[in-house]
Amino acid sequence: MATRSVSRRDFLRIAATAGAGLAALPLLANCTPTPAEAPKAAPPTAAPAQAPAPSKPAAFDWQRFKGEKIEVTFTMGNMVDVLMKYHKEFEDLTGITVGAEQVPEQQARQKQVMEFNAGATSFDVCHYSYHVHKRLFAKNKWTVDLREYLNDPTMTPPDFDWDDFSGGAKAYATDSEGRICSIPIKIDFWMLYWNKELFEAKGVAYPKTFDEMLEAAKKLHDPAKNVVGFLARGLKNANVPVWTHLMQGWGVDPIDAKGNFYTESPEAIEAAKLYQSLLKNYSSPGVSGFNWNECQSAFALGQAAMWQDGIGFATPLEDKTKSKIFGKVGYGVFPKGPKAQHSAMFGDGIGVSSYSKKKGPAYYYCLWATNKVNQLRVLQAGAAVPPRSSALSNPDRAQGSTMPGEYFECLEGSGKILRAGLPEIIPVTEFRDIFGIALTNIIGGADPAAELKKATADFKPIYEKSEKG
Amino acid sequence: MRPLLSKARAPGRAAVLRHGGYSRRQVYLLFLLPALLVIFAVIIFPWLFTIWMSLNDWQIGMQQSFIGFANFQKLATDTRFLETIPRTLFFTVLGVVAPLIFGVFAAEVFHQHFPLRGLLRGIYIMPMMTTPVAIALIFIMMYHPQLGVLNYLLSLIGIPPQLWIYDKNTVIPALVLVETWQWTPLVMLIVLGGLAALPTEPYESALIDGASRWDMFRFITLPLVTPFLMVAVIIRTIDALKSFDIIFVMTQGGPGTASETINIYLYLQAFAFFNIGHASAVVIVFFVIILTLAIILLAARERLRWTQ
Numbered sequence: 001m002a003t004r005s006v007s008r009r010d011f012l013r014i015a016a017t018a019g020a021g022l023a024a025l026p027l028l029a030n031c032t033p034t035p036a037e038a039p040k041a042a043p044p045t046a047a048p049a050q051a052p053a054p055s056k057p058a059a060f061d062w063q064r065f066k067g068e069k070i071e072v073t074f075t076m077g078n079m080v081d082v083l084m085k086y087h088k089e090f091e092d093l094t095g096i097t098v099g100a101e102q103v104p105e106q107q108a109r110q111k112q113v114m115e116f117n118a119g120a121t122s123f124d125v126c127h128y129s130y131h132v133h134k135r136l137f138a139k140n141k142w143t144v145d146l147r148e149y150l151n152d153p154t155m156t157p158p159d160f161d162w163d164d165f166s167g168g169a170k171a172y173a174t175d176s177e178g179r180i181c182s183i184p185i186k187i188d189f190w191m192l193y194w195n196k197e198l199f200e201a202k203g204v205a206y207p208k209t210f211d212e213m214l215e216a217a218k219k220l221h222d223p224a225k226n227v228v229g230f231l232a233r234g235l236k237n238a239n240v241p242v243w244t245h246l247m248q249g250w251g252v253d254p255i256d257a258k259g260n261f262y263t264e265s266p267e268a269i270e271a272a273k274l275y276q277s278l279l280k281n282y283s284s285p286g287v288s289g290f291n292w293n294e295c296q297s298a299f300a301l302g303q304a305a306m307w308q309d310g311i312g313f314a315t316p317l318e319d320k321t322k323s324k325i326f327g328k329v330g331y332g333v334f335p336k337g338p339k340a341q342h343s344a345m346f347g348d349g350i351g352v353s354s355y356s357k358k359k360g361p362a363y364y365y366c367l368w369a370t371n372k373v374n375q376l377r378v379l380q381a382g383a384a385v386p387p388r389s390s391a392l393s394n395p396d397r398a399q400g401s402t403m404p405g406e407y408f409e410c411l412e413g414s415g416k417i418l419r420a421g422l423p424e425i426i427p428v429t430e431f432r433d434i435f436g437i438a439l440t441n442i443i444g445g446a447d448p449a450a451e452l453k454k455a456t457a458d459f460k461p462i463y464e465k466s467e468k469g
Numbered sequence: 470m471r472p473l474l475s476k477a478r479a480p481g482r483a484a485v486l487r488h489g490g491y492s493r494r495q496v497y498l499l500f501l502l503p504a505l506l507v508i509f510a511v512i513i514f515p516w517l518f519t520i521w522m523s524l525n526d527w528q529i530g531m532q533q534s535f536i537g538f539a540n541f542q543k544l545a546t547d548t549r550f551l552e553t554i555p556r557t558l559f560f561t562v563l564g565v566v567a568p569l570i571f572g573v574f575a576a577e578v579f580h581q582h583f584p585l586r587g588l589l590r591g592i593y594i595m596p597m598m599t600t601p602v603a604i605a606l607i608f609i610m611m612y613h614p615q616l617g618v619l620n621y622l623l624s625l626i627g628i629p630p631q632l633w634i635y636d637k638n639t640v641i642p643a644l645v646l647v648e649t650w651q652w653t654p655l656v657m658l659i660v661l662g663g664l665a666a667l668p669t670e671p672y673e674s675a676l677i678d679g680a681s682r683w684d685m686f687r688f689i690t691l692p693l694v695t696p697f698l699m700v701a702v703i704i705r706t707i708d709a710l711k712s713f714d715i716i717f718v719m720t721q722g723g724p725g726t727a728s729e730t731i732n733i734y735l736y737l738q739a740f741a742f743f744n745i746g747h748a749s750a751v752v753i754v755f756f757v758i759i760l761t762l763a764i765i766l767l768a769a770r771e772r773l774r775w776t777q
Contacts, residue, residue, distance in 0.1 A: 093682070110740050117529045235723050236721070236723045285630070286633070286635025287721055288724040289640075289720060289724045298616065300618065303615055309703070360657070426530070433741070437726055440724050444725075458529060465531075466531070
């Protein structure tokens with residue numbers, strides 16, 4: 001171990017002296033060097049243009065926790081693949097060894113809750129969804145409040161730049177008491193995928209409003225040619241964000257921050273009626289059993305004119321081997337509703353377990369995973385949308401990317417109209433389950449007002465109990 | 470200790486004296502202790518704990534409180550839970566009957582002598598050895614209303630496309646079809662074993678009397694293999710009642726709650742909503758249902774046993 005760390009240090013020293021090592025390790029260039037190495041490190045002017053020059057190069061000690069080992073639990077996804085590919089960089093930079101696992105989404109959620117509830121976690125760092133677990137984690141203080149670390153210059157390098165994260169992402173990471181429970185690592189914007197070829201064939205323009213969207217779905221729906229006008233999730237639970245996103249077009253959330261319910265309001269009913277019209281009349285038969293993957297398959301085969309979902313599902317559409325509509329995909333900012341235009345936002349964060357005995361090294365990992373370089377890498381790989389503004393506005397954002405320019409334009413446009421896609425409540429899974437069943441019934445022809453009324457009556461006691469508990 | 474020793478020293482009791490005054494029976498009991506401890510740890514304690522949890526309002530991340538039988542009372546009025554019971558039974562009946570019919574037919578076929586019989590038997594039992602999740606994923610693709618191969622095959626013979634698992638009216642039969650495909654070989658193996666054990670005399674007599682193949686099957690084979698069929702019915706009933714993986718992967722209980730069986734409901738309560746107390750009450754009710762069905766089936770099997 002000692003031999004290994006010395007040789008690493010030697011390598012870094014030589015690299016810094018030569019002014020070339022940093023170019024080979026872009027992450028190092030992005031971070032300030034250790035105090036011991038600072039005088040010998042390359043001056044800020046020698047840093048590659050890609051990484052911002054540190055303001056106080058000598059101030060930060062990345063090797064403070066050298067020799068420690070941490071465990072990270074991730075929810076499976078492309079973004080995690082990108083990060084794990086560069087773990088060696090983190091280990092070289094800090095001397096901390098990382099053990100990481102990827103767990104499928106549903107199992108990851110169970111694992112984390114069970115372990116936190118047991119009062120002992122097998123991981124030091126956890127990656128979790130804000131739209132599912134933010135309130136539960138915050139209520140039980142399962143992750144460390146990072147404010148103290150973020151404000152401590154010996155723990156956070158100056159170039160980390162907390163203010164580089166978008167306002168929505170920072171709000172997502174902050175609980176009602178002002179605690180910063182994690183660092184945002186990715187966000188997902190909802191938008192509208194559209195098949196340019198099908199639109200052009202029928203001379204239809206990209207819809208700018210909900211009315212135009214419905215009209216376009218009607219015109220493009222052609223069952224004889226095995227083409228549907230509109231696709232979105234119909235499967236219970238998965239379908240709720242489709243409805244809440246539509247509801248945002250009326251400027252309403254299902255439950256506001258004060259706990260007021262709008263789930264059976266006229267706006268909610270109108271959104272449910274639009275959902276019903278689109279999916280019952282102009283969608284795939286059996287759409288009530290479709291999750292995002294069924295929608296993605298049908299859209300990639302050119303069997304749907306429009307598909308409403310998260311932009312995080314775009315990558316396979318631009319893969320020649322998987323997509324029949326390669327090069328024909330349009331990425332549209334979601335049309336305007338009768339009262340507002342929004343893109344539903346969902347997000348994930350990375351936090352330090354309150355039960356970890358290695359909080360410092362774990363925090364260092366969070367810093368590294370969400371730094372500017374990694375966030376740009378994730379964007380360039382088309383693996384996720386980073387919450388950092390610098391990554392989204394970076395002129396190199398399309399460098400090496402398979403995604404077309406329109407994809408990035410859609411990201412930028414959607415980023416301006418973000419609104420949380422699900423209410424920030426503890427029983428969000430029950431909310432999705434109960435209203436998901438109502439929406440499935442609505443696709444089947446049930447009365448939207450009656451279904452939403454029943455679902456609200458079923459859900460309210462669960463919500464009230466969660467707020468008391 | 471003292472009284473035991475003095476009793477052991479009494480005339481005629483010398484044989485039970487062993488190991489510092491402990492009786493042979495007491496020493497034997499000591500050997501049972503490890504097994505008893507394991508049984509307590511893996512069977513008795515989990516059951517006692519489940520019963521305890523079912524008497525509590527216990528949701529992970531929330532405060533826990535003792536509520537007596539309130540979880541059971543809630544279940545009795547929970548329409549969503551109550552709907553899962555007939556749905557589970559419907560799924561179970563179909564999931565037992567269909568493999569039974571096809572399994573008996575397959576056993577009859579494989580009981581005959583024909584070339585490559587051994588190889589074909591081996592191929593026939595392969596679905597049984599396949600991972601349920603893999604089977605479920607393949608059937609999802611086959612059932613896709615627009616892209617699935619099943620609708621394509623139906624179109625070749627002029628049948629309109631079906632919605633399979635994507636419609637609340639067809640989802641249970643479509644799921645049973647998957648179960649049938651996977652578990653018919655098991656029934657076939659059990660019945661095949663039974664057929665091999667049948668005496669040949671009744672068939673010879675029937676042939677002399679001019680009985681047809683159907684008559685021989687109806688009046689000789691079927692009554693004689695019934696005890697074996699009962700074994701298959703018991704195994705399949707318990708399996709179908711417990712079925713989870715295929716349903717969860719293929720529909721997650723949907724569309725809506727159209728394929729939500731007790732197991733799926735239980736899973737949602739325990740591992741999606743983390744409602745541990747409520748889920749424990751469901752476990753106990755479910756256990757009672759399985760136990761009742763098992764007792765009925767075992768009693769039926771006793772009645773159908775071969776007698777001299």
